[in-house]
Amino acid sequence: MKIKIDVPNDVSSIIDSFERSEYAIFIVGGAVRDAILGRITNDWDFTTDATPEEILKIVKGGVYNNNYGTVFTENINDPKRPHEITTFRKEEGYRDLRHPDKITWGKTIEEDLARREATISAMALKRISRDNEFELIDPFGGYKDLKNKIFRAVGEANKRFQEDALRMMRAVRIAAQLNLTIEKETFEAIQDNAPLINKISKERIKEELFKLLASDYPYEGILLLKNANIVAEILPELEKCFGVEQKSPGRHHIYDVGTHSLMSLKYCKSKDPLVRFATLIHDIGKPQTYKKLDSGIITFYNHELVGTKIAERIADRLHFSKKERTRFVILVRWHQFTVDERQTDSAVRRFIRNVGRENIKDIMDLRVGDRLGGGARETSWRLEEFKKRLIDVQKEPFSLKDLNINGQDVMNLLKIKSGPKVGEILKSLFEKVEKKEIQNTKEELEREVKKVT
Secondary structure, three states: OOOEEEOOHHHHHHHHHHHOOOOEEEEEEEHHHHHHHHHOOOOOEEEEEOHHHHHHOOOEEEEOOOOOOOEEOOOOOOOOEEEEEEOOOEEEEOOOOOOOOEEEOOOOHHHHHHOOHHHOOEEEEEEOOOOEEEEOOOEEEEEEEEOOOOOOOOOOOOHHHHHOOOOHHHHHHHHHHHEEEEOHHHHHHHHHHHHHHHHHHHHHHHHHHHHOOOOOHHHHHHHHHHHHHOHHHOHHHHOOOOOOOOOOOOOOOOOOOOOOOOOHHHHHOOOOOHHHHHHOOOOOOOHHOOOEEEOOOOOOOHHHHHHHHHHHHHHHOOOHHHHHHHHHHHHHOOOOOOOOOOOOOHHHHHHHHHHHHHHHEEEEEEEHHHHHHHHOOOOHHHHHHHHHHHHHHHHOOOOHHOOOOOOHHHOOOOHOOHHHHHHHHHHHHHHHHHHHOOOOOOHHHHHHHHHHO
């Protein structure tokens, strides 16, 4: 089968270099799928019959620092994602369920494609003319599966996932990204081998999870993970939420906690995977705080506090960065914020300080997902009024640094040295400004300072 595709100049240059050196060179990986689907990509990878040492002679500036035959070279369209040029290879033994114990250089493209996990990943493109016409190499029927929106393992599915357990999450992630259905035997193999995911490093699990959450179909992806028994392994706290009832008199919820969590993710406005993840697990503390009263009313008092502790453990287990952890925990801790027209400005300010100005949009996106995921309307007049007040209160001095006077001014006016007293005076000034007892003007603040004895 012949395909005509546009390729970047640097990709053409790489192909030219190998053809001049009389080595075979094929485009592989996501770029092949994207070419078939007519999607734009910067993800161009290659495989060749040249050894790594020979590749380094062909490609200027290449870097080879691994045992897998992969040379990295600059991708001018996406500097963070270098091109990968890998020698044909065969793999044997996967005692750690992730990496092959033995790698040998292969002789044919078919040998190389046979080691890949899915038919839609086991395709290659070989240029056959200078006007960017390519031949599709497809020994396992990947083209047909891609057109039929099917994800199917190459060869024996159980063997593929037992070689590399991370392939199970990758299968779900690719299916979610491309809106594919996982073929029956392949899906059953994931279900059967799900416990093996615990052999994979938590960093790699988090990476795949966030790629899935960043896709166009995060809800469908997490639902697939659950049905594939993977959620029970990597997020047992979330698995426990399913079946925990919420329907009760006077309550708006129509789903159990787990289903509500999934639906909240589905309707979350943010495309940020961390915000989507916080939305997914925002009610993670409910199973531990469930209580059904004699009246039939179900309560979850302090579930956000319990959920915060669980969110901290999840963040630590998945090796979040410090910044990611802080933001993630804040969103879970304060998701249950009160929206009441009777709230004072001080209460609204306190909410902003707790959440952080930089996280306000994120927590509002979470709240919308929470509302829609519980069967409520997207917003209410109270929520809209609260949003306006969030803007209004930030126009007033919000912290000591917003005062039109600073510590040096205080020291100059009172002729005192730096010390606790300066901070106390500034704090007193801020409180008076906040209560609207004085104006936040330099003149009025200075007059107030001069009253200090």
